[in-house]
Amino acid sequence: xxxxxxxxxxxxxxxxxxxxxxxxxxxxxxxxxxxxxxxxxxxxxxxxxxxxxxxxxxxxxxxxxxxxxxxxxxxxxxxxxxxxxxxxxxxxxxxxxxxxxxxxxxxxxxxxxxxxxxxxxxxxxxxxxxxxxxxxxxxxxxxxx
Amino acid sequence: xxxxxxxxxxxxxxxxxxxxxxxxxxxxxxxxxxxxxxxxxxxxxxxxxxxxxxxxxxxxxxxxxxxxxxxxxxxxxxxxxxxxxxxxxxxxxxxxxxxxxxxxxxxxxxxxxxxxxxxxxxxxxxxxxxxxxxxxxxxxxxxxxxxxxxxxxxxxxxxxxxxxxxxxxxxxxxxxxxxxxxxxxxxxxxxxxxxxxxxxxxxxxxxxxxxxxxxxxxxxxxxxxxxxxxxxxxxxxxxxxxxxxxxxxxxxxxxxxxxxxxxxxxxxxxxxxxxxxxxxxxxxxxxxxxxxxxxxxxxxxxxx
Numbered sequence: 001x002x003x004x005x006x007x008x009x010x011x012x013x014x015x016x017x018x019x020x021x022x023x024x025x026x027x028x029x030x031x032x033x034x035x036x037x038x039x040x041x042x043x044x045x046x047x048x049x050x051x052x053x054x055x056x057x058x059x060x061x062x063x064x065x066x067x068x069x070x071x072x073x074x075x076x077x078x079x080x081x082x083x084x085x086x087x088x089x090x091x092x093x094x095x096x097x098x099x100x101x102x103x104x105x106x107x108x109x110x111x112x113x114x115x116x117x118x119x120x121x122x123x124x125x126x127x128x129x130x131x132x133x134x135x136x137x138x139x140x141x142x143x144x145x
Numbered sequence: 146x147x148x149x150x151x152x153x154x155x156x157x158x159x160x161x162x163x164x165x166x167x168x169x170x171x172x173x174x175x176x177x178x179x180x181x182x183x184x185x186x187x188x189x190x191x192x193x194x195x196x197x198x199x200x201x202x203x204x205x206x207x208x209x210x211x212x213x214x215x216x217x218x219x220x221x222x223x224x225x226x227x228x229x230x231x232x233x234x235x236x237x238x239x240x241x242x243x244x245x246x247x248x249x250x251x252x253x254x255x256x257x258x259x260x261x262x263x264x265x266x267x268x269x270x271x272x273x274x275x276x277x278x279x280x281x282x283x284x285x286x287x288x289x290x291x292x293x294x295x296x297x298x299x300x301x302x303x304x305x306x307x308x309x310x311x312x313x314x315x316x317x318x319x320x321x322x323x324x325x326x327x328x329x330x331x332x333x334x335x336x337x338x339x340x341x342x343x344x345x346x347x348x349x350x351x352x353x354x355x356x357x358x359x360x361x362x363x364x365x366x367x368x369x370x371x372x373x374x375x376x377x378x379x380x381x382x383x384x385x386x387x388x389x390x391x392x393x394x395x396x397x398x399x400x401x402x403x404x405x406x407x408x409x410x411x412x413x414x415x416x417x418x419x420x421x422x423x424x425x426x427x428x429x430x431x432x433x434x435x436x437x438x439x440x441x442x443x444x445x446x447x448x449x
Contacts, residue, residue, distance in 0.1 A: 005160070005161055008160045009160055009161050009162060011160075012160040012161075012162045012172050013162055013163070013291075014245070014246060014248065014249040016252070033160060033161075035157075035158050035159050035160060037159045037160060041159065042159045042160035042172055044244050044245060044246070044249060045244035045245070046243075046244045046245025046246075046249055046250070046295070046297065047245065047249045047253075048253060049249075049252065049253065065159075065174070067157060067174070067176065068174055068176070068179050070179060074179075075181070075244075078179065078180065079181075079244045079296075079297055080296070080297030080298065081244065081245065081297045082297070099179070101179070108179075
């Protein structure tokens with residue numbers, strides 16, 4: 001595997017130990033892989049531990065996919081992983097930006113809820129409440145103190 | 146679902162997520178829907194006859210399974226064949242991508258681990274997917290927490306099944322490190338094997354749901370078997386398969402240990418099911434269908 005792909009691949013596989021060790025060994029948290037994507041764009045969206053580590057190391061949560069126009073927040077919302085949505089917003093992801101189809105993350109969360117009508121309302125409500133969370137400054141991991 | 150000739154157009158790879166043994170696996174974006182998919186490619190040798198019959202058969206089987214739209218199996222969305230040279234064709238299988246696996250799901254569980262009701266639900270779905278595959282005579286062969294996917298709604302979907310035979314000729318060529326931890330004794334002993342191998346793996350995963358860490362972490366085949374026998378006991382001479390080179394004398398005599406020593410959190414019903422899954426003799430091991438009927442799943446109120 002190409003060296004520059006390692007961090008993105010570890011993030012995509014949800015391998016939080018490897019993500020942490022690569023970052024501690026100097027991997028660029030916002031470096032692109034050979035497909036032009038940063039780790040936070042391709043991370044396993046259900047892995048809140050990976051999201052947290054990347055964001056704590058300064059990953060840009062507002063990076064836009066060159067072709068789809070989607071941000072990580074769009075993808076976390078589409079796939080329905082609300083814990084990851086929450087962390088992204090806490091670290092400054094913009095919930096009001098539209099993708100190439102002009103869908104905001106909340107629109108994709110709503111579409112995601114269509115299959116199960118019962119959870120749709122609560123899902124969207126929860127999502128809206130996260131949008132009003134105070135943005136917390138990136139915390140410094142204990143091992144860097 | 147047509148055999149698409151060009152794979153590069155609709156799906157754009159965004160990251161390499163695995164491979165080595167048989168080809169490469171990419172996380173990609175479906176440009177039409179915006180959703181992520183998993184692209185699994187394998188290079189196959191071709192001649193004037195086109196693709197080998199075995200490959201065509203395996204792909205046809207995967208497509209037939211897809212028609213059942215089973216809730217606990219990842220969707221096969223597309224199959225693409227790209228001619229690379231006169232002798233080689235790249236076959237790409239496009240699967241639904243679920244952005245969470247059971248490994249991550251278990252890591253995220255806050256102490257003291259998953260509630261029993263959640264373990265029951267996950268196991269019910271896992272066994273449902275498995276008995277579906279087994280009823281179509283498809284073995285998974287490599288079941289592990291990394292290829293058991295869990296959606297944000299808690300739906301379990303099995304991935305990477307039925308690929309072993311498509312990949313088999315390539316796997317022989319490229320030695321890679323694969324995990325032994327979920328491998329059944331008959332596979333470790335290189336004896337003949339069938340659907341019970343997946344039940345053994347399921348048993349290991351069942352125990353891991355309670356423990357939040359793997360049950361048997363061997364570093365070699367012999368080490369893996371030693372760790373297994375230290376819990377289930379050394380099988381008797383009559384149970385030892387006759388078609389294997391590794392003899393029973395290579396292992397120390399061991400009596401079975403109480404399974405609750407390894408999995409203290411498990412209930413009596415759970416322990417009974419677990420032991421039926423971790424049975425040495427594949428012919429006496431419980432089937433996926435019977436496991437679904439086990440009293441562990443009967444709706445008695447439990448404390449969690």
